[in-house]
Amino acid sequence: YWTLQPYLGFGVAAHSMVQDRRYAHSRDLEAYLRLGLTERRDLEEAGTIEERVMLGLRLTAGLDLDHLARQYRFDREALLAKVAPFIQQGWMVWQEGRLRMLPKGFLIYNSIMSEL
Helix, strand or coil: CCCCCCECCCCCCCEEEECCEEEEECCCHHHHHHHCEEEEEECCHHHHHHHHHHHHCCCCCCEEHHHHHHHCCCCHHHHHHHHHHHHHCCCEEEECCEEEECHHHHCCHHHHHHHC
């Protein structure tokens, strides 16, 4: 899940990803039992970049921005400019080509992601 590898989810509100398509089951038990799979969403390039940033920053290893820039049309410098205040506050670190959260940054991860 965290590295955007294919995965299967079973049950109410579960998500799966197969062949770059995300699938979701209903969050409502009755609807899930009646309908099963209720949503399918293809991951477009921009969505995939957004998800890679979101999920990559949840990993203690962080996100390899050089790899991301090579794999997609992605402006590494623009992202680094956006995260500069978080780096200055000691919530994130840019080191050896990787952007990662520091322990106290994980505590406000959702707030940081809302700014990106």
